[in-house]
Amino acid sequence: MNMKQLLINTALLLLMLCAFSLPGNAQQEDQTPIIDNNGVITEVPKTYHKYDKRLHRYRRAWEVLIPTHTKLQYAGGMGLLSWGVGWDYGKRGQWETDLLLGFIPRYSSKHFKMTMTLKQNYIPWSVYLGKNFSLEPLSCGLYFNTVFSDDFWTEEPERYPRGYYGFSTRIRTHIFAGQRIRIDVPEQYRKFSRSITAFYEVSSCDLYVVSAFTNSYLKPKDYLRLSFGLKFQIF
Numbered sequence: 001m002n003m004k005q006l007l008i009n010t011a012l013l014l015l016m017l018c019a020f021s022l023p024g025n026a027q028q029e030d031q032t033p034i035i036d037n038n039g040v041i042t043e044v045p046k047t048y049h050k051y052d053k054r055l056h057r058y059r060r061a062w063e064v065l066i067p068t069h070t071k072l073q074y075a076g077g078m079g080l081l082s083w084g085v086g087w088d089y090g091k092r093g094q095w096e097t098d099l100l101l102g103f104i105p106r107y108s109s110k111h112f113k114m115t116m117t118l119k120q121n122y123i124p125w126s127v128y129l130g131k132n133f134s135l136e137p138l139s140c141g142l143y144f145n146t147v148f149s150d151d152f153w154t155e156e157p158e159r160y161p162r163g164y165y166g167f168s169t170r171i172r173t174h175i176f177a178g179q180r181i182r183i184d185v186p187e188q189y190r191k192f193s194r195s196i197t198a199f200y201e202v203s204s205c206d207l208y209v210v211s212a213f214t215n216s217y218l219k220p221k222d223y224l225r226l227s228f229g230l231k232f233q234i235f
Contacts, residue, residue: 173206
């Protein structure tokens with residue numbers, strides 16, 4: 001084979017390699033996962049990298065932890081004023097879980113105290129009133145409240161006879177019922193929230209309920225508490 005023939009064969013080989021490398025001739029499998037409207041992967045090609053799948057699951061798990069609303073509540077056995085964040089879930093958003101921090105001012109006790117409340121809410125239905133207004137005729141649930149102070153205890157101190165109290169003074173269990181009215185903020189005015197809900201609640205704690213049944217002289221005002229609040233819907 002002479003030099004001229006060698007150059008011709010080399011040129012033909014290069015042309016063949018270029019032809020097979022063109023986008024139109026490449027037979028590549030689409031490696032993009034198929035995702036539905038809820039952001040859930042429904043079909044993953046075999047060539048989709050396992051790292052990308054783990055990363056997607058990781059992000060989805062953290063997105064669930066993002067709070068969907070904030071709340072501000074006055075009174076209710078959780079301090080003078082409480083503020084916190086919460087999560088809405090359920091098919092109609094009828095369930096809410098809140099985590100609130102509150103405070104008891106010094107004039108209500110010897111020292112300033114902080115409180116923490118874990119609250120579970122249930123809203124069975126909502127009635128549209130028109131013009132961005134909705135009524136939630138019933139909201140109910142329970143919450144657990146604790147006070148950060150050495151003045152309260154989980155187990156009875158030794159100075160009391162065993163079973164003298166029967167209740168923990170550090171943790172109170174409350175039940176409540178109330179009503180709400182929601183105002184949907186028009187899109188052109190939305191800055192921090194898409195709706196604002198005003199509510200009131202009537203509540204009582206475990207100790208008050210037992211006292212009400214064992215002491216007939218007590219009146220509703222002695223074992224019931226009235227509170228008010230605002231909910232700011234973020235998402």
